[in-house]
Amino acid sequence: MTATEYDRAPRVAVRDYASPLAEKLNALWETKPGVIGWLSSVDHKEIGLRYIVTSFIFLIVGGIEALIFRLQITQPNETLLTPEQYNELFTMHGATMILWYAFPILTGFSVFLQPLVIGTRDMAMPRLNAFTYWLFLFSGIYLYVGFAIGEAPNDGWFNYVPYASRPFNPGLNIDFYALSNILLGISTTLGSLNFVVTLLHMRAPGMSINRLPILSWGTLTISVGNLFAMPSVTLAFFLLWMDRQFATHFYRPPTGQPLLWQHLFWMWGHPWVYVIVLPAISMVSEALPILCRRPLVGYTAVALATVLTMVLGFGVWLHHMFATGLPGLALSFFSAVSILIVIPSAVSAFAWLGTIWTGRPVFNTAFLFFAGFIVVFVIGGVSGFMTGSVPVDWQLTDTYFVVAHIHYVLIGWNLFPVMGASYFWFPKMFGKLLDERLGRWNFWFMFVGFNVGFFPMHISGLLGMPRRIYTFPEGMGLDTINLITTIGSYVFAVGFLLFIINVVLSLRHGQDAGPNPWDAATLEWTTPSPPPPYNFVVLPTLATRTPLWETRLRESPYHSDLGKGFPLDHGKEALATTTLDAQPEAILRMPEDSLMPLLLALALTALFAGLIVKLWWLVIASLVVGLIFQLIWLWPRAKLAERRP
Amino acid sequence: MTIVTISRDDLPIGSVTSRTVGWWSMIAAIITEASLFAYLLFAYYYFAVQRRGEMWPAEMPTFKLAAPNTVILLVSSVAVWFGERGGHEGVRWKQTAGMGIGFVLGVIFVTIQVFEWKAKSFSLNSGPYGSIFFVVTGFHMGHVVLGLIMLLPLTLWSALGYFGPGRDAPISIGAIYWHFVDAVWLVVFFSLYITPYLGLRHG
Amino acid sequence: MSNGEQILPSPRTAQGRGSPATRSILALALPCLLLSTKVASAETPLDYLITHGARADSIAHLAWFSTAVSVLVILIVTALLLVGMFRRRDLPPPALPGLAAIARPQDGISWIYVGVGITTVVLLITTFWTFATLARTGPQPGPAAVRLLITGHQWWWEVRYLADTPSDEFTTANEIHIPVGKVVEVKLRGDDVIHSFWVPKLAGKTDMIPGQENQTWLQADREGVYRGQCGEYCGQQHAHMAFEVVASSADDFEQWRQQQLQSAPPLSGAALQQGEMLFDSRCGICHRVRGTTAGGIVGPDLTHIMSRRAIGAATLPNNRGNLAAWIADPQHTKPGNLMPRLDLSGPQLTLIRQYVETLK
Ligand code: HEA
Ligand code: HEA
Ligand code: CUA
Ligand SMILES: [Cu+2]
Secondary structure (H helix, E strand, C coil): CCCCCCEECCCCEECCCCCHHHHHHHHHHCCCCHHHHHHHCCCHHHHHHHHHHHHHHHHHHHHHHHHHHHHHCCCCCCCCCCHHHHHHHHHHHHHHHHHHHHHHHHHHHHHHHHHHHCCCCCCCCHHHHHHHHHHHHHHHHHHHHHHHCCCCCCCCCCCCCCCCCCCCCCCCHHHHHHHHHHHHHHHHHHHHHHHHHHHHHCCCCCCCHHHCCHHHHHHHHHHHHHHHHHHHHHHHHHHHHHHHHHCCCCCCCCCCCHHHHHHHHHHHHHHHHHHCCHHHHHHHHHHHHHHCCCCCCCHHHHHHHHHHHHHHHCCCHHHHCCCCCCCHHHHHHHHHHHHHCHHHHHHHHHHHHHHHHHCCCCCCHHHHHHHHHHHHHHHHHHHHHHHCCHHHHHHHCCEHHHHHHHHHHHHHHHHHHHHHHHHHHHHHHHCECCCHHHHHHHHHHHHHHHHHHHHHHHHHHHCCCECCCCCCCCCCCCHHHHHHHHHHHHHHHHHHHHHHHHHHHHHHHCCECCCCCCCCCCHHHHCCCCCCCCCCCCEEECCCCCCCCHHHHCCCCEECEEEEEECCCCCCEEEEECCCCCCEEEEEECCCCCCHHHHHHHHHHHHHHHHHHCCHHHHHHHHHHHHHHHHHHHCCCHHHCCCCC | CEECCCCCCCEEECCCCCCCHHHHHHHHHHHHHHHHHHHHHHHHHHHHHHCHHHHCCCCCCCCCCHHHHHHHHHHHHHHHHHHHHHHHHCCHHHHHHHHHHHHHHHHHHHHHHHHHHHCCCCCCCCCHHHHHHHHHHHHHHHHHHHHHHHHHHHHHHHHCCCCCCCCCHHHHHHHHHHHHHHHHHHHHHHHHHHHHHHCHHHC | CCCCCCCCCCCCCCCCCCCHHHHHHHHHHCHHHHHCHHHHHCCCCCCCCCCCCHHHHHHHHHHHHHHHHHHHHHHHHHHHHHHHHHCCCCCCCCCCCCCCCCCCCHHHHHHHHHHHHHHHHHHHHHHHHHHHHHHHHCCCCCCCCEEEEEEEECCEEEEEEECCCHHHCEEEECEEEEECCCCEEEEEEECCCCEEEEECCCEEEEEECCCCCEEEEECCCCCEEEEEECCCCCCCCHHHCEEEEEEECHHHHHHHHHHHHCCCCCCCCHHHHHHHHHHHHHCCCCCECCCCCCECCCCCCCCCHHHCCEECCCCEECCHHHHHHHHHCHHHHCCCCCCCCCCCCHHHHHHHHHHHCCCC
């Protein structure tokens, strides 16, 4: 690379992944070998996979916790676990699943896929991307350190005060939860910020906002949503920590307000439940049509519905507080919104049905997961519709009916799409197809196990089984149902085990996938599988939403240019485009691999470790070190054209 | 059939004045920070409404230190704006002076704020009002300090002549943040200092 | 929970009501329920689809409606999905890996119009029904015959019967008596953490929040014993925080009330007096027995403990064996509860138990 330039008219080159150009780009973008190289990688594909693997590990850990405590409530008056053990297990289960599995797994898919889908070379801020991963990992380890030393949170995942305040919970249990949550919150916020910038600023030329793949709409929507929602929970936990550490008066009666916690928590909590499903259902909206051999029915409607769900999601938090004695007017309003929020979901549901009905589905495992998903989507949705009605919720709330609802939405709307997406994008990630025969077994075990395990929870809920009870008496009509539930959960777990086996076997012996095994329509399928470090040898230019299908669909007189484009090979470079029309705007210099993200994440974690053990010198030391790292990180570099020399 | 073509004009390389990656991130960060303060003030108003008379300290807020301090912060914003203009025009002294004065005024704001805190009859844990007052102003103070941590290197880098016309994105980005901190203060000031006089105290 | 102790099974739960229509919806809604005869025939004391009070009734109607809608939606969507997947098409289904030609049939979008249109109508109906039910069940209809102040403690219920004259007020615990067919006003408080007051067959939940007083109301339309349960997670023994509502005729209720107003009777016999002294010193700091010097407020009022059907917040039936076991080691059945094990000697235990048994 020569002396820094400040403008350039990029040259145009031909797309050829075997050319010297490709080799040059490879040398520029490749992660260096060795441990240091691995730790300092900022490649979004590498980081995305790390996210996915880590989240699946959290899923397994949380799942094993559930499998253990399920044994305690399989039959009446069981004494396998003590009440406290049971409480810690279900709390860890809920927290792990909702916070350390359900969102990070989608982040993983997004981090891996989004730059490919929108035709760019990396996230807008690759080092920040690495940083958010490390922070996510460390926050999870932080939480589990508490678990390991016997100080696991024990107040349920939503952690109501006053039970979470010092007088009723004197140990470090809640502190571990509060602080790990703040740490994770920082990671989530920064990750969302990175997606917003990437998706608004780095789309391939010609990918105007109305050509944004539906997959990206999910990520974009929830990333913006997170910017608004995350501070609420971070603040809630911070104030709780203040109450516990410094005897402030936020939550603890008589001077504090227990309900303030609930407001702050659910103002985040409800948007959050959409945050952890919208990218997943967008994956369905993206992949299902491809397997039905037609474009999605109602692209615009579905994109708008995605956004609308998020927006309305900010207006329903009170439905988690229907029984707290709120005024009737508030109840009516929030009840109405909770019921009407069904409409955007109905849009998606009927779009999928229409797509299947008018398309010609390919019955592979991914499709099975998506079709199964539609069934559990509706079951999970309608139970939410029922609790949305205030008087009914007065009966249903805090019973197993709600437990059924959350598993149908969380497993149904999150894990099933994730499974389907794994089958669908695995070939892109690793260049191998997952085994179809094992896939069938995988699907049927999970689908049957899931419904056998969780559908009966609706009934135990209707029969009045309260949630979060470590045992239940005989003679309540609950014995058989709970036995069935436990059996189903184990069948479901076996199904997931089959998936892991399939991944391991297919990585070794899987059939080669080629660049586009499903004959799909979008940009990620134009790269080799797995994609090279630089993703695209030349940046594509779009004229339609489905560049790989446009010749066959014959709908637009204009055609995308996938055969030639900007190679941008003067160093690590990517293209910035305008927000709405995606016209080229600037050439971005991308940063090199760096250890800084890891070091900064370590410093921040050390700071939080200092907070929990009250080693104030450690807090201050990590703060200073962190600031120095920050300064180095942000120092304007002439090489990156951030400053005049 | 027409294949689309890309325009091949000269493209700027790296961080340009505005709408760079950094600029976008700062906007996103400000959205989330603004939400944070919205939730903080939600807590304040929630207490005010739920606990009516009980929450408040004996005295009404005084403006003796807070009013001049508000002015100081506003002036610092002007200074930073001045520095930013210097950056656009490529006038190095203007740029350095603007940032530097902004920094100094920010430090004065922080110092006065500490005295303001000392003068209070209540404390962080004397009651809900104290908790809210100190946490809200503390959060704001945290943001001011963060802003100062940005302004200091910006001043330094300006003096080193790193930036010039078309290459002053960090200056603009830092400046937006500083203006934001300033704007938040106005909202905080209104909520904590003025609403009690507007009758919030009596429900 | 070994050695023969019984968790209280529900006593005579009043027989299920429900119109034929309701029954047939049940058949439709919960096929699993009916398939499993064991479940269907079991007593289900917390089930709130079959209710016994005006308030819970109107909620149940709405619940049945939304259940029916939900089940229908599930069935319809599943049917559409299956037919959509397997219906015959003009072209044969593509072979793996999906090399069928791409096409964009034009009739897709009407799916969204029709589906969302119908959905919206159903949703609006539900919304208005919700409003109507809320108006009917939210505010208390008319003046109350009985007024209660119930305080949730970790993990038991303090029940105070309010009256206009203080001498008519009294406190009991874990068992509520109400007259049938009358409106009962219930004020709710939390003492330590949040609990939730819930009698499924009579009314939905209302939280008991420290620092705040909530209000709800009940009405039982037939005599019976209804189980109540804490509906908000409140710590280790949330599972064993139940209570019972005994709805009886106005006469029976009045008789019960008069009895509860009495203080503990004077004792005859040295053994009982010794038992009382022991109780006073060992238990009196936490428990109150009106008419004696035992005046603790940490645990339930025991003045009429023997008139109650259960002990330990409806955890154990109140019989001699359970009572003795509870006093000897309350931590065995209800680990973590706030009554400590007192390490009484055998004779002390007998004396105390005999004394407690006089508290009728
Ligand atoms: C993963 C995410 C997720 C999703 C997507 C949803 C979706 C919905 N949720 Fe759920 N919810 C949770 C996660 C989620 N929820 C969690 C975790 C809790 C519990 C927290 C806790 O207490 O631990 C909870 C709790 C919860 C409650 C509080 C219950 C209580 O504690 O008392 C309520 C009440 O209104 C509710 C409502 C809804 C509604 C109306 C929807 C709607 O968005 C659903 C809309 C979708 C459909 C209805 C299906 C498709 C529509 C059609 C096919 C059209 C035809 C339909 C009709 C005519 C009805 N949810
Ligand atoms: C994404 C979210 C998610 C997922 C996937 C699950 C999965 C499961 N959940 Fe969870 N659950 C929640 C989110 C989730 N849950 C939440 C938020 C709560 C509320 C918590 C609260 O109240 O605070 C909850 C509460 C909850 C309860 C209620 C507890 C109570 O109120 O007392 C129950 C009870 O049965 C339960 C059961 C299960 C089971 C059996 C599974 C199964 O699906 C698990 C299946 C197992 C796996 C997927 C792991 C795979 C295992 C292997 C591969 C085996 C490998 C093993 C070896 C090699 C040894 N969950
Ligand atoms: Cu009291 Cu749960
Ligand atoms: Cu919700």
